[in-house]
Amino acid sequence: MGVDDYIWAMPKVELHLHLEGSIRPEILLELADRHGVELPVKSLEDVQRWYIFRDFDHFVQIYINIVKVLLNPDDFSLITYDLGRTLAAQNVRYAEVTWTPSLHVNKPGMSFEHLLDGINHGLDLARQAFGIDMRWIPDIARNLDAKIAVKLAKWISSPYAQANGVVALGLGGQEVGYPPELFEDAFTLARQNGLPGNPHAGEMMGPESIWGSLRNLQAVRIGHGVRAIEDPELVDYLVEHQVPIEVNPTSNLCLGVYPNYGAHPIKTLFDAGVLVTLNSDDPPMFNTTINDEYYHAYYDCGLSLDELETIALNAVKVTYLPDHQKAKMLTQFEAEYRHLRRVHGLNER
Numbered sequence: 001m002g003v004d005d006y007i008w009a010m011p012k013v014e015l016h017l018h019l020e021g022s023i024r025p026e027i028l029l030e031l032a033d034r035h036g037v038e039l040p041v042k043s044l045e046d047v048q049r050w051y052i053f054r055d056f057d058h059f060v061q062i063y064i065n066i067v068k069v070l071l072n073p074d075d076f077s078l079i080t081y082d083l084g085r086t087l088a089a090q091n092v093r094y095a096e097v098t099w100t101p102s103l104h105v106n107k108p109g110m111s112f113e114h115l116l117d118g119i120n121h122g123l124d125l126a127r128q129a130f131g132i133d134m135r136w137i138p139d140i141a142r143n144l145d146a147k148i149a150v151k152l153a154k155w156i157s158s159p160y161a162q163a164n165g166v167v168a169l170g171l172g173g174q175e176v177g178y179p180p181e182l183f184e185d186a187f188t189l190a191r192q193n194g195l196p197g198n199p200h201a202g203e204m205m206g207p208e209s210i211w212g213s214l215r216n217l218q219a220v221r222i223g224h225g226v227r228a229i230e231d232p233e234l235v236d237y238l239v240e241h242q243v244p245i246e247v248n249p250t251s252n253l254c255l256g257v258y259p260n261y262g263a264h265p266i267k268t269l270f271d272a273g274v275l276v277t278l279n280s281d282d283p284p285m286f287n288t289t290i291n292d293e294y295y296h297a298y299y300d301c302g303l304s305l306d307e308l309e310t311i312a313l314n315a316v317k318v319t320y321l322p323d324h325q326k327a328k329m330l331t332q333f334e335a336e337y338r339h340l341r342r343v344h345g346l347n348e349r
């Protein structure tokens with residue numbers, strides 16, 4: 001069908017994606033094998049079944065097993081390369097990917113620099129093989145890193161990190177019980193070093209978490225941000241200041257934030273003028289892909305093809321790339337959308 005093929009072929013940018021949460025079951029098995037790590041399940045079919053989201057505790061269990069098999073920089077090269085392949089196959093041209101340094105840098109021979117070098121080696125290979133490019137948003141895990149947040153921010157915003165693809169400081173992990181205010185010092189330090197703040201907020205917690213991220217962390221982009229819908233004043237603020245939000249509908253459904261796609265506020269936020277982007281979060285664990293998110297947005301959330309294009313172009317506009325690169329990518333994407341619409345027999349906007 002024209003629309004499906006068109007959505008698949010659209011060049012895209014993805015802004016909210018976790019490197020560890022993007023590992024495919026095949027790669028998890030390969031790494032477990034490489035290191036002789038026992039997983040709770042053995043065969044590929046069992047891992048595929050085990051991977052699918054059941055509840056938050058199960059999700060955490062999978063993450064713990066993923067962390068167990070990521071032991072050296074080569075492992076990170078492999079998963080980064082594989083992510084590049086998966087994204088390029090869906091016509092993602094560029095991604096800003098989150099990973100959590102504190103889960104890995106406590107292992108032998110793994111400094112923050114080793115980790116970053118391993119990831120960049122995988123990116124180099126993916127760039128050569130698939131033409132995709134990526135940048136990094138290392139994050140502080142709220143529930144794990146509260147005491148070492150400033151130290152982490154120092155690594156993440158170091159000149160070495162920024163010269164090697166790090167473009168923002170993230171804040172992930174458990175939102176409930178760990179408000180943004182706790183991490184103000186870390187985000188201030190990063191900002192003083194020229195690194196913008198890109199926290200998760202407004203997913204498991206309501207508007208106050210987004211307000212705190214804006215006021216105390218000076219957030220430049222908000223991961224999720226969908227629960228802004230609960231506070232009209234906050235929606236007005238996001239619109240007025242064009243603060244981008246990184247929306248992940250399937251992730252929100254899995255975690256019980258909304259009961260179904262029809263109840264998801266993406267369309268209402270978009271209609272209000274919020275700068276919405278569309279993303280996949282931890283795709284294999286939520287049984288989704290970036291293209292599936294576009295399909296759901298179109299078929300289940302009520303966004304038109306024109307609106308999807310606007311959302312896809314929004315992502316380009318709010319990347320952390322230099323302005324001239326964004327402008328070039330925008331021109332390229334717009335030209336391709338026009339061409340693809342003709343090819344697929346769809347009316348031009």
Ligand SMILES: [Zn+2]
Binds near residue numbers: 172
């Ligand atoms: Zn996330």
